Structure formats: structure tokens, C-alpha cells
Amino acid sequence: MNLSWKLFFITTPIFVLFLTFFGTWIIQDNFQSSLNQEIERCMAENQTFQNSYELTRNSLSSEQWEQTSIKKVVESFHKRREEKNGTARIYDADGKVLYQDNALNVPSSVRTKLDDTKNVGYEIVQAQDSVYVVVVCRSGFDDYIETVRNITKIYLSREEMYARYRSGMIALTILVGGIILVVLFFVMRNIQKLSRAARQFAGGQYDVRLRIRSSDEIGRLADDFNWMADEMSLQVKKLEQEVRRQEEFTGAFAHELKTPLTSIIGYADTIRQMTLSREETDMCADYIFRQGKRLQSLSYKLLEMTMVGAQTLERKEIQVPEFFEELKHILAASLEEKQLTLISDAQNGSICGDRDLLLSLFLNLVDNARKASNPGGRIWLFGDRLTDGYQITVQDEGRGIEPEELARITEAFYMVDKSRSRKEGGAGLGLALCKKIVELHQAAWRFYGSPGEGFAVTVRFTQEQTSGRFRQAVNRRKSRGGKEADKGEEE
DSSP states (O other), X not given: OOHHXXXXXXXXXXXXXXXXXXXXXXXXXXXXXXXXXXXXXXXXXXXXXXXXXXXXXXXXXXXXXXXXXXXXXXXXXXXXXXOXXXXXXXXXXXXXXXXXXXXXXXXXXXXXXXXXXXXEEEEEEEETTEEEEEEEXXXXXXXXEEEEEEOHHHHHHHHHHHHHHHHHHHHHHHHHHHHHHHHHHHHHHXXXXXXXXXXXXXXXXXXXXXXXXXXXXXXXXXXXXXHHHHHHHHHXXXXXXXXXXXXXXXXHHHHHHHHHHHHHHHHHXXXXXXXXXXXXXXXXXXXXXXXHHHHHHHHHHXXXXXXXXXXXXXXXEEEHHHHHHHHHHHHHXXXXXXXXXXXXXXOSOEEEEOHHHHHHHHHHHHHHHHHHSXXXXXXXXEEEEETTEEEEEEEEXXXXXXGGGGGGTTSTTOOSSHHHHHHTTOOSOHHHHHHHHHHHTTOEEXXXXXXXXXXXXXXXXXXXXXXXXXXXXXXXXXXXXXXOOOOTTTO
């Protein structure tokens, strides 16, 4: 059963029950009020009659009373009240009727319930399709005065009110039931939209959004659905990009393996099947050696990328001038081979991080500058102390880079100039590794470059990364939701 029908069959009976109890209470209360008024009127009439009867009898002597009948006393009472007749009956202690105004003979047991402590009482009696209230009081002369009043109209009025209320309740139930159905239709229509959108989203239509303008719970639920859909769409796009990058990575990796393996197999087969001179054998061995070194370098880079993401930082305070001297010492041979000059200038200051990883970071950056530079060129290594941290810049005067290439240079195996990169022994993993190291240190980096005007990379360590409070800052970030620090490629 649909939720709308469930709500209808729950709310409608509750509404009917409420109307029934409320209407019954109102009608019964009104009936009881009218009945009490009639009883009070009958008792007041009986009391008035009793007082008049006793006053008249007390004003007469015994001889006068014997000469005056009860009928005359009652008739004089009715005459004073300008009534033609009444509804009274007088009988003695034995139950013998002494006087009766009319032919009504309503049976009552009130007299038997009266005693010295209680001299008046009443009873509701139903006789001959009518309802009467019978009031009996005991006079001071041991006579019983009974007053009868027909209250059938009160009961008939109650039955008429019940009949009218039932008719009105039926009409009102039909009207309210129709209104409930209309309201449920509009409410459920939005829920059906939400359900349909959820099924479409689950079916792969990630652009589905709800347009429900409402400030109630359903409107907020629709807003939450749209927010969820936006977030999931972003995640799906990220996954798609990741899958695309993985496919490109696999293809590039296979291609990177194919070229050196082809050379190794070809030259090895030449040595195996042909008789070569010493010079030719040395040439083939040299090709095999160089391609093997390239595969070794590739495997080391991949292993290092894997380890960087899993290892724990061993942060130490590193003095930048001393750090630059170590870099120059390591790079001296490779730079001299290409006749390049490394110019370093570091202001006094320090950075905090893993020394080995930071060495790998800047060795890769300088090595990339070396590959992009022409023989005899220059490479600059600057260190600037900032008010909120420290910034290191690596700059060359090489061939530069196209602006559209900047967004992809950190992808694994991506190379701007593939032929020159392979000639220089590169595999396109250097900047991908650098990106992981920068992210691990919660630093920020930025690239600058244009064709023919060189290329520059700045790595900025903020005060939180260059102080002993680095770990606490990272923990605070994690406690606020694990937000990542700004990354250069996003800037």
C-alpha cells in the first residue's frame, strides 16, 4: 500500500473518532444542562406548592380545615398563580391519594426513600413513551406532595441533535477526507519526484537535480539530495579522472618498458647469433647497459613514489644555506657533464621536514632544470625568508613550457618533450614524486614558465611547517575535517 493511502487511512479514522467524542460530549453536556434546569424548576415548583399548602393549612383552625377541602386549597393556590390546573398530587402516609390535578399516574418510588433526614427527592421515570421527572416532598403534616413534569422534549431534542450531528459529521468527514487526499497528493508528488530522481541518479544520470521550492522537511530533504548529488558527481568525476590517469599510466608504463626491452633483446640477440668485433660487442653491451640503467631508474622511481605515500615523516629542523651546499655537492657531477652553472643564494632561515625526502624533492627539480637547459646555461636556486615561512625557488633559462602544459606536468609519465626526456634518461616520474613530497609536507608550490623563456618552481613552507608546532597544526587540520593545504597546481 502506498504511503499516501496509509496516511489517509490513519488520519481519517482519527479525525472521525475525535469528532465523535467531541460531538457526543457537547450534546450530552447540553442535554444534562437542560435536564438539570427542568429538575430544578420542578423542585422549585414543588417547594412553592409545599410552602403555600403548609401556610394555608397553618392559618386554618381544626374546624376550618375540616370544613375546607384540599381541592379548594390547591385551586386557590393555582388561582393566585393564574394557573388553570397543575401537575401536583397529594397523598397521605399510607399512599392514599388525597388530591390529584390531572389523570397522570406516574409510578415512582421516591416516597419510600424519604425519612426524617431527607424530606425531598426526585426520580426520572419513563412511562407511556414519555419521560417525566417526579419530585416528592414530605410536608410537616406527614402528607406527601408530588410534582410531575413532562421532560420528553429534552430527550427528543437530544436525539434530534444526534441525528443532525451524524449527518454533519458524515458530510464533514467526506470534505476533510477529500482535503487530506489533495494535501497528500501534493506532498507525495514531491516525494515521488525525490524517489524518481534517486532511481535516475542510481542509473547513472548524475546531472539529475530536484527543483522543489519548499521550506518544510521535504524541501530540506530535496536540498540535501541535491547537495549529495553534487558531491557524488564530483567524486564520480574524480574517479573517472583517476581511471583515465591510471589507464594513461598503464599505457605510458608499458611504452616505457617496451622501448628499453626492445633494445636490450635486440642487441642481446645480435651478440648471441652473430660474430662481432670487440668494438661492435662493446657498442651492443653499452646499449644494453644504458637501457638496463634506464629500467633500474624507472623501477627506483616507482618504488620511491610508493614508499613516499606510506612512510611517516621524520621532521627535523634544516638550515637552508647548509641544505643548499649539500644539494650543490650532490649535483656537481651531473651539472658539470652538461657544462651548467648552479647559482645558489639562501637567506638565513630553516625549514622543518624529512631531510631525505626534501633532498629528493629539490634534486628532482634541479635535475628537471638540467634536462631542460642547453649546455653552458645557468640554473638558479634561491631561498627567501618570509614573514610567515620560507620559500625556495628553482629557475632555469631553458626552453620553457606552454601554458596549457602546466596543469599536467605533475602526472606520472607525462613528458612535455618525450624525445628529449628519454634522451636525458627521464621517465616522466620526477614531478609526480615531487608532488607527493610537497603534499606530505603540507607545503604549497607554483609553476611559472613560457616558451623560450625558461621555467621556475617555487615551494613555500609556511610558519607552521617550519616550526616545531608542525605536527600540532596537522592534527588541528585533521580535527577540522581533514582539509588539505593549498597546492600549487590548484593556485
